[in-house]
Amino acid sequence: MSTLEPLAAPSPVAVVVMGVSGSGKSTVGAALAKQLGVAFRDADEFHPAANVAKMSAGTPLTDEDRWPWLDAIGAALAEAGRAGRGIVVGCSALKRVYRDRLRAAAHRPLVFVHLTGSHATLAQRMHTRKGHFMPASLLDSQLATLEPPSPDEGAITVSVEEPIPRVVDAVLPQLAGRTATAAVR
Secondary structure, eight states: OOOOOOOOOOOOOOEEEETTSSOOOHHHOOOOOOOOHHHEEGGGGGGOOOHHHHTTTOOOOOHHHHHHHHHHHHHHHHHHHHOOOOOOEEOOOOOOOHHHHHHHHHHHEEEEEEEEEEHHHHHHHHOOOSOOOOOGGGGGHHHHHHHOOOGGGOOOEEESSSOOOHHHHHHHHTTTTTTOOOOOO
């Protein structure tokens, strides 16, 4: 008979699907959440009205605009963790400091999935989507702000040049086991 204690169950998955506007965070995130059997939340639902108005007018957000928004997203990630639930959130998380703030607020391991694509693909997606407040004119601002995840962040990077099912299929095997070993930073 072994005297070793049983291993703790891995924490429920907490994934942040990140990237610039038009990269497919909502579409990929929702499809990924469905495959994982967890809830999906779109970070856009956490923006205060002032942020939406600013972006709708073609004005990029400042860091000061983003802090309360990131804290609200982090709180939702933390709440899901306290409830023992997995979650996938679609959030731009363009800078390392934003991802660090999400990690700190979430109080649980996070796995970032960074969606990438060519400028032409992203612009085309932004021009053809309907009912979104983010104008295509802000794509260059988002690309200029983007700090791709560093190797030490352990992010999964995947191109969105493929159809959504292929993108999700590329993420799933890389995600396996990450939640059990991811560190809260």
